Amino acid sequence: MHTTQPIEWTPEGVRMLDQRRLPAEVVYITYTDYVGIAAGIRDMVIRGAPAIGVAAAMGVAIGVERSAAKSLDELRAEFPRICDTIARTRPTAMDLFWALERMKQRFAAATSDSNDSLAPIRAAMIAEAQQVHLEKKAIDEAIGRFGAELMPREGRVMTQCNAGALATAGIGTALGVIRVAVEQGCKLTVLVPETRPYLQGARLTAWELQQDGIPLTLITDNMVGHILKTKQVGAIVVGADRIAANGDTANKIGTYQIAVLANEHKVPFYVAAPISTLDLSIPGGEHIPIEERSPEEVTHIQGVRIAPDVSVANPAFDVTPARLVTAIITERGVARAPYTDSLRRLADSSATALS
Numbered sequence: 001m002h003t004t005q006p007i008e009w010t011p012e013g014v015r016m017l018d019q020r021r022l023p024a025e026v027v028y029i030t031y032t033d034y035v036g037i038a039a040g041i042r043d044m045v046i047r048g049a050p051a052i053g054v055a056a057a058m059g060v061a062i063g064v065e066r067s068a069a070k071s072l073d074e075l076r077a078e079f080p081r082i083c084d085t086i087a088r089t090r091p092t093a094m095d096l097f098w099a100l101e102r103m104k105q106r107f108a109a110a111t112s113d114s115n116d117s118l119a120p121i122r123a124a125m126i127a128e129a130q131q132v133h134l135e136k137k138a139i140d141e142a143i144g145r146f147g148a149e150l151m152p153r154e155g156r157v158m159t160q161c162n163a164g165a166l167a168t169a170g171i172g173t174a175l176g177v178i179r180v181a182v183e184q185g186c187k188l189t190v191l192v193p194e195t196r197p198y199l200q201g202a203r204l205t206a207w208e209l210q211q212d213g214i215p216l217t218l219i220t221d222n223m224v225g226h227i228l229k230t231k232q233v234g235a236i237v238v239g240a241d242r243i244a245a246n247g248d249t250a251n252k253i254g255t256y257q258i259a260v261l262a263n264e265h266k267v268p269f270y271v272a273a274p275i276s277t278l279d280l281s282i283p284g285g286e287h288i289p290i291e292e293r294s295p296e297e298v299t300h301i302q303g304v305r306i307a308p309d310v311s312v313a314n315p316a317f318d319v320t321p322a323r324l325v326t327a328i329i330t331e332r333g334v335a336r337a338p339y340t341d342s343l344r345r346l347a348d349s350s351a352t353a354l355s
Contacts, residue, residue, distance in 0.1 A: 003165035003172070003179075004211065006051050007058065009130055014058045016046050019166055023207040034063030034082050041096070042089040044198070048167020049241040049277055050140075053095030054133050059086045060103040061129035065122045072116050079107055091289045092250055092317050094242040098276040099132060133169055139274045140170030142331035147177030147272050150327065150334070152234030154187040156217075158227070161195045161252035162204035163239025163272065173239045173272040175208060177329065182214055189215040191233065195252060196221050197297045197314065224258055228265045236262050237329075240273035247322030247339025248285025249273075253315055259324040271320075272329040278347055285319035292316070 004026075008015045013032040020043075021027045029045060031037045037059035040046055046055050063082035069075035083100050090096055103125065110124040151157060157178060161167075164175030171179050182188055190209055195201035202218055209216040219227060227233065236258060242250045249255075249271050262269040282288065295312035299305060328335040328342075332349050335342035 005169060006046055006166045007054055007169050009058055014062055016040055018045050019047060019204060020044055022203050033066060034059045034085060038085045038089050048162060049093040049095040050136050050168035050274060052090055052093045053099035053276065054136055054169045056086050056096045056099040057103055057129040057132040061125040064125040072111060075118060076111060090291060092241045092291045094277050094279050103128060136168060137170035139331040140168055140172060140176045143173050143272050143329055144171060144176035144180035146334055147237060147329040148181040148184055150270060151177065151181040151186055155234040156189050156191055156231055158191040158233055158236045159205060160193055160238045160255050160258055162200040164205060164208040166204050166208060167239065174237045177237050177272050189217060191227060192216050192218050193221045193224055194218065195254060221254055225261050228261050228267055233267050235268045235270060237270040237272055240271050240277050241317055242288050243273060243278050244282045244284050244288060245280045245340055245343065246284050247325055247328060247343060249320045249325060250285065250288045250317045253318050256318040256320045259320040263324050268326040269324060270327050270329055271325055275330050275332060275347055278343055280344065280347060288319055290315050290317050
């Protein structure tokens with residue numbers, strides 16, 4: 001299967017596909033410091049929770065690798081600033097904070113083993129970031145295998161936003177499920193809502209599916225109810241940016257209304273996400289921070305004003321209550337209600353699905 005990778009560690013720096021330019025142009029940017037990577041995350045050069053996690057890990061690694069610190073004490077003093085700069089970029093995506101915590105733990109282990117030489121520490125951080133990237137690819141494959149079993153053998157399925165290779169650095173979570181199902185012989189057509197205001201569905205998901213030769217139909221967001229009522233949709237599968245302990249799920253704005261409509265029309269609604277997206281420290285979705293983005297994303301499209309200068313709301317995510325979620329597909333298996341129990345069991349289990 002064809003999957004364009006959104007991020008890569010290179011000797012020159014961290015190379016990212018500028019997703020703001022798709023589908024018109026395929027342009028890469030190489031970042032040589034952590035401040036640039038933080039800007040790339042914040043400004044949506046790279047997006048999608050798992051891919052943001054990979055970018056965060058690489059941002060910390062390049063921050064340590066290219067630090068001007070001359071001593072271990074100086075590097076230890078600088079390290080929290082590197083992490084804090086990246087942490088302030090996108091508040092909703094749990095993978096970002098998961099990756100930062102993992103890099104902090106690796107840094108603590110590397111510095112405790114150091115004899116004041118910085119070279120082994122720099123190497124350890126680069127290796128850890130590359131390992132995060134490799135693991136994300138394997139996780140996508142496992143999610144795809146579990147999720148493909150839940151897809152119809154033929155017919156229409158729907159997704160939301162972009163939860164494909166561009167969002168994960170693997171084959172995707174939601175799109176990974178669809179990709180594996182198609183590879184296994186399912187004859188599917190994917191319904192792709194445009195996902196206003198940033199148009200990740202129209203610009204990115206439609207582009208990925210077209211690259212793979214998977215049939216798709218692009219629809220506007222306000223067509224979802226009509227389509228679910230009249231077009232015999234077999235399943236909906238979406239990604240997630242953060243999942244609370246009770247199964248409440250934050251995903252791209254518009255997901256909640258799709259879940260409500262799916263429930264009304266008896267269409268299974270699946271969430272596909274890695275274990276790292278779980279935030280079991282919060283009991284429910286009301287505790288998930290929702291990022292509010294620039295008004296210009298609503299009033300303008302690619303720099304062209306489409307609305308007058310008025311007050312604008314632009315929440316980037318919404319929260320779907322667990323009662324509307326048929327199942328949550330992870331790399332360790334499929335969780336079903338009650339999610340407080342099933343998600344905890346999966347989080348505590350070993351990652352045998354990846355072997």
